[in-house]
Amino acid sequence: MLFLFLFAGSFIAKAQDNDVALETGAVKNDTVKRKMVKVDGVAAVVGDYIILESDIEKTLQGLKNQGYPSEDLTHCNLLGKLMEDKLYMHSAVQDSIEVSQAEIRAGVDRRIDYFMQQVNGDMKKLIELYGMETEGELREELSNIVKEQMLTERMRDKIIEEIEVTPEEVRTFFYAIPEEERPVFGESVELAQIVIKPDVPEEETQKVIERLRKMKEDVEDNGVRFSSKAMLYSEDPGSRTRGGLYVGITRKTQFAKEFVDVAFSLKEGEVSEPFQTDFGWHILTVDKIKGEQRDVRHILIRPEIPQSAIEAAKSEIDSIRSLLINDKISFEEAAKAYSDEKETKYDGGKLINPQTLDLKFELAKMDQEIHSNIYSLKEGEITTPILEDNERTGEVFYKIIKVNKRVPDHKADYSQDYTQIAELALRDKQLKEIKKWTEEKIEDTFINVGEDNRNCEFANNWLKN
CATH class of the missing domain: 3.10.50.40 (Chitinase A; domain 3)
Known part of the structure; x- marks a missing residue:
């Protein structure tokens, strides 16, 4: 979604037809004072950044278009979120956090590539869809968005970059949760696979x-x-x-x-x-x-892979599966002997979840293609050969997947679910650090909430009451 965020100077230049009133604001310690321009339609000012009422409406409409429940999208909540983003950006500039033009261009190109896929490569349709006149306007708009997102992300990362949790903190976090309120983890599986790649002539x-x-x-x-x-x-x-x-x-x-x-x-x-x-x-x-x-x-x-090589790979993996089904060889032995996936073959083909770095894959969060192949399998069962044609890597290969273990839905258990619990503990500690940082920055930053929004019940003390 495209939202236009304007600096005060550039906004004032477009405000000739609006009623303008001068308002003076200062940071809390009164050591710095600045004169701000309040224009009809300004929802809030955070540091050097202005949030317009139209920004809130655009954000609301964009989230609705993405399918978010509209009853959860209140005007005040959205304004609070936009103010948080501006606070990160303001602080990023103060802390000399930079985003290079090359990074911005790369980010814009990635978004354009993604958007073009949604409109079947029709640039004219894409430009019209986002209400622009030219591709240049679209790229300029996206450049502003990409830069602001990168500054926001880097500021957040800086706040929490040194946050870690010790085993004792994980334990304390878990046992502080009342038993009846402990999270329920969805059904998960542990998997292993054997990959056979066609030989390239x-x-x-x-x-x-x-x-x-x-x-x-x-x-x-x-x-x-x-x-x-x-x-x-x-x-x-x-x-x-x-x-x-x-x-x-x-x-x-x-x-x-x-x-x-x-x-x-x-x-x-x-x-x-x-x-x-x-x-x-x-x-x-x-x-x-x-x-x-x-x-x-x-x-x-990438070299061309002839169909004959793909068919030979299929024949090989069929033979391996036959050996497994007839108990002629264990899956671990077959992976070590035959698999072409060097990352997994020497560990019996076991797959590591890249998000959690353990062996568990929660079914509800699993890649849809893998899910469709293994969701009905019992422990110890093996899929039929699956043809993988990866557009990103250009690789074509066959694989078979074994379900090593299935764990049903269950309430969190400290020893069994330590990795997931540690993630929750780390996230909790990071959120507390961000909240503490936000409270301190709000006190030290010029903030002015428009008169029409001062009745909002914000999660943060934007009104400095």
């Missing part, structure tokens, strides 16, 4: 390597822009429209190890030789070195 791999070498040559010797090649030929949907750009990666960025190693081995402007990751074959160039960060561009191309 060597000649197909060589074709890709030669294509990438020719692109490298065009960039280095013929003056062709790397970004142009990426936009035309890269098979990475996450960066193609940005000319292959990824901004601010570090050695800890969750990219393939080979990708990061190459990024940190190059000088600015240098183009790598073709190299391989699990996603395919790449060439990479470094746009900019910023201390421990790199702005890089890459081109990804």
